[in-house]
Amino acid sequence: MQYTYAMASRGRRGGASAREDEPRRDDQAEQQAPAPRGPVLPPPPPVDYRVFMQGLVEAMQTQVHTQAALQAQLEAQV
Template structure:
């Protein structure tokens, strides 16, 4: 029966470190101060803020779109008024 998880079918020797153990040994130690764990997050409050921000963005976008359309309308009206006066 073939062994699993090793190439070539050779079983792992007990004195040979496994690949995941070698990776842990090679990991660099953290530099600088150790930070405290982050505060718990109130996801309900987070979602309320996210929805409010999205509504504000939609309102702002609609206002800017209306302002742009009004400016385009006024520019074209001005051009029509001044077209033959040069």
């Protein structure tokens, strides 16, 4: 008899008494994929990284200006 992974894994789990020719429950669960729910969506449009980076830089600049304005307000209150 060959020593298989299934035998080794059973040994580590305390000697489960499942027979070799009977599929285990977790094997059956892996084989049954759930049916997709809802409509199948088309793939998203390709990303224009130049536009994305421009928006990111603008957002970072806005954040810096806002943070500087808040810091100035805080210093004016003190």
